Amino acid sequence: MKLLTHNMLMSHVKGVTKGYPLLIKATEVKVNEVEFNPQFVSRMIPKVEWSALVKAAEELGHRQDLPAELLADYEKNEEFLKKVHKVLLEVEVIEGCLQCPESGREFPITKGIPNMLLNEDEV
């Protein structure tokens, strides 16, 4: 599970109003090389919840020195874009779980795939 994907996931357990962002508890993390596309990274930045991304990166020990708030003019800052690229696309959680911040319900991550399926009584 990449962090760009994690940034979009939320808990839909019945009755939960604030199921975002999901806390990451990782037992296995890998960093894989992904081809760097600066325009793609640049376009993704405004789409992501920046603070959730930084928090997730920090939880995995890969924050590097990403700022808590976005700098202006990031589109031209290649070094910055490379760091964001690494965090969005290259860092992957292979085993662990995602935890709903409100209900505490855990969604397992197995072989890199988060399982967001709810049980009948949680829908």
Add this chain to the structure above:
Amino acid sequence: MLYTIHSTFDDIEGRLVADLGCGCGVLSIGAAMLDAGLCIGFDIDDDALDIFRRNVEEFEISNVDMVQCDLCSLEPDAYGEKFDTVIMNPPFGTKHNQGMDMKFLKAALTMAKTAVYSLHKTSTREHIQKKANDWGVKMEVIAELRYDLPASYKFHKKKSVDIQVDFLRFSKA
């Protein structure tokens, strides 16, 4: 199918793509090979996702990801417009799956910012066109395809059946 999306409409390269009901990931891997920025596959089935994962390893693809979830029970605004493009070959909504194709379509239209590409039975074209109008989206039939599908379930009586399928593109008006 993917090649048309890529070369005629430029909706794959450098884009964030979602593949709904990805199964073994045929469309996702194809999109990744056509240089999608990232393609995320969504499916409910353990076994299919396992095969998808193995395919990804075998082809050494790095720009895909996958999520196991039930697309029919998504919140109405989940992933709202987060993806540039949604591609899918959804369950056709026959037998025990009545209406599933439309549920997938609705989810896809919520998730996509620019376009949704999907396959649907030609026999449902008018019904889908009507829904598209209701939802305020533009529908184009990009191609008509015919699949000769061999029997795969116990309840299939014939050895194979020709299914006529529309390759559709939906875009927000």
